[in-house]
Amino acid sequence: MIILNNAKIYTARKENLWADTLAYDDGKIVYVGNGIGKDNNSINANNCSVFDLRGKTVLPGFIDSHIHPGAVARSSWHIKLPWTENVDEVLGFIKTYAKAHPKEEIPFLYFEYYPTSMFDEKGPTKELLDTAVSDRPCLCQDFGEHLCWLNSKMLELLQVDANTPDPSALEVFVRDREGNPTGWVKEMAWAHFAENMFRSIDWRPPETLTAKSLTPFFDFLGSHGITAMCDGFIEADEQIQSIYEMDRAGELNVYYDGMVRFWSYEDLPEKISKLRRYQKLYSTKHIKINTMKLFLDGTNESGNSASLHPHVNDPDNYGEIMMETEELTKCFVLCNEEKLDLHIHMVGDRAFRVGCDAVAAAQKIAAANGTPWVCQPVFAHCEIVDPEDMPRPAELGITINWSCHWSGGYFGEEAMNYYTEEKWRRMYQFTPFLDSGALVAFSSDVVTFYELNRADPMFGIQVANTRIDPQVPLNPAKYPNSMRPPESAKLSLDVLLKGYTLSSARQSHWETIMGTLEEGKLANLCVLSNNPFEVRPGEIGKISFETVIFEGEVIHGKL
Structure with missing residues (x-):
């Protein structure tokens, strides 16, 4: 049995919100209160370890009730962009990185993040990203994680064009008046066609979830x-x-x-x-x-x-x-x-x-x-x-x-x-x-x-x-x-x-x-x-x- 005493224990209960002593045994709490009472039969102070926390605060274990372990693990290979609202700085970084890491080394460049506010409601274009890298597929993820910016090579290898239907009402390729994808993509619509690209470049990202x-x-x-x-x-x-x-x-x-x-x-x-x-x-x-x-x-x-x-x-x-x-x-x-x-x-x-x-x-x-x-x-x-x-x-x-x-x-x-x-x-x-x-x-x-x-x-x-x-x-x-x-x-x-x-x-x-x-x-x-x-x-x-x-x-x- 473990006893923690001389602590500031926030219980998160409506009643008895604070206590100074807590005891647990076999993975469960057996006592929470102010001091160990002599009449408390659940506590045997002679057969336990007592830790004086010297006024430290104790809280219940936290619960993150919405988080994405798989997505976090899969993102470990992504390339971090410098944080700037200047599109020329972003493009300069991408161009320099691509030159230092040829396509034989990195066949698919995945950058994160560009500020969503860097572009207006019309979004960026594939031609703009082509000025930085055009010899291989390249993707830039926006800060909100719901928008992507693709270059022309990536759209070509995905086999997405004016005749390609959008996967859903949310997952869409933004298009020009002729229906051609502009390079701006919403809600990861590109992922539905990723297999085409990976087969073409004979490479897959290190995203196995182990x-x-x-x-x-x-x-x-x-x-x-x-x-x-x-x-x-x-x-x-x-x-x-x-x-x-x-x-x-x-x-x-x-x-x-x-x-x-x-x-x-x-x-x-x-x-x-x-x-x-x-x-x-x-x-x-x-x-x-x-x-x-x-x-x-x-x-x-x-x-x-x-x-x-x-x-x-x-x-x-x-x-x-x-x-x-x-x-x-x-x-x-x-x-x-x-x-x-x-x-x-x-x-x-x-x-x-x-x-x-x-x-x-x-x-x-x-x-x-x-x-x-x-x-x-x-x-x-x-x-x-x-x-x-x-x-x-x-x-x-x-x-x-x-x-x-x-x-x-x-x-x-x-x-x-x-x-x-x-x-x-x-x-x-x-x-x-x-x-x-x-x-x-x-x-x-x-x-x-x-x-x-x-x-x-x-x-x-x-x-x-x-x-x-x-x-x-x-x-x-x-x-x-x-x-x-x-x-x-x-x-x-x-x-x-x-x-x-x-x-x-x-x-x-x-x-x-x-x-x-x-x-x-x-x-x-x-x-x-x-x-x-x-x-x-x-x-x-x-x-x-x-x-x-x-x-x-x-x-x-x-x-």
Whole structure:
């Protein structure tokens, strides 16, 4: 048995929020309180190790309820661009890099990131990228991870031209008046044709998802207090198989909640079959897979989020949506019948309304059929929501999932290419959801090694608490202190800590075993270098994790 005393223990519970002593044995907490009472039969102080934490702060293990381990691991070979708004500097870097690394060495150049704001709503062109490299395929990824810039050689090898249909309403090749691809691509549409290119150049990127390639990602989680996570979607069979093998080897120090992606009601049954196969092969104490994932729209910065209002530069354009209410309702009904949850990427206010309407309609159908409603709808991002729709998640039992580190200037003002400034200023507001009683869980949605540092929960908490991004600040001449307006949208420390722990546990149905520090729950906890309630808000991100404990075992640092 281990006893931690003389600590500042934040329990995340509604009652008894703070304590000074915690004891755990055999991977579970057996006592949380103020001192070890003489009458406490669960504690035998003569047969345990006692650690005086000298006032250190202890928190529950964090839960990142939306992150992408497969995408992070697959991005390790990408080439980092210098951060600049100057397109000539970007092109100069690409040209120099290509000259130093001939195509015999690197047959396919993949650069990240260029600022989305570097181009207007028309986007970049293949001819412009050709000036830097034309002897091999070349791709530049935008900062938001939803737009790509391709050169002519890559489009040629992909075999994409004016006669090639777009994969979906969201996954499109931007085209000129004649229908020819311009070189600007939305939502990774190029990936559907990647096999053509790889066959042509007789080369494939080093993207195999093995235990070795995934280990740096999971090591990061362990060293930053994250003891449970929800995977944005499983990239490939090899990914979940490798995670399963890590768990069998005792190397997976995290609880893993996986999702399977689908694109339409038509392919949903097939993808449910895939999920059932994953459940049968890979379910363990630490691994569960019970959620379907859908991308309903795109992003505000790409102009393909589903909006209730026309674009400021195109009065006939309301963005894109993968399906309307009727089809989405059918998806919810089927998921509920299969006792599966449905996690939806949605960004625009029209997507949010369609999502709420579909949940309401599906619940009515279930009630009419006498079918219990067990599906947990999770709406991820919800960046802009019409005020009339704010109370609906609480009424319908919808969980809202927000990536905290986006709360400041991470995506800048790019959405104003499509939205009015008034609408831009209404984005990223979650207090109305909280005030209405909705469940709001927090995450990072990190998809690449480039930004993995931003998955640190303390960094996300700082940004959401201050609305200031220290890495990507807004223009202080326009926004005092680089704070994203409005100030009323700042989230409190208590809301943020509970959102990263108890609320995220509830999203994944883990609330009976984790999310708070109390008797009977797992001994998943972390010891911090400083108390977030006692440092300046702008210093929260500098707090480090001195010790991280998973099921009673120290996986980072020491006691």
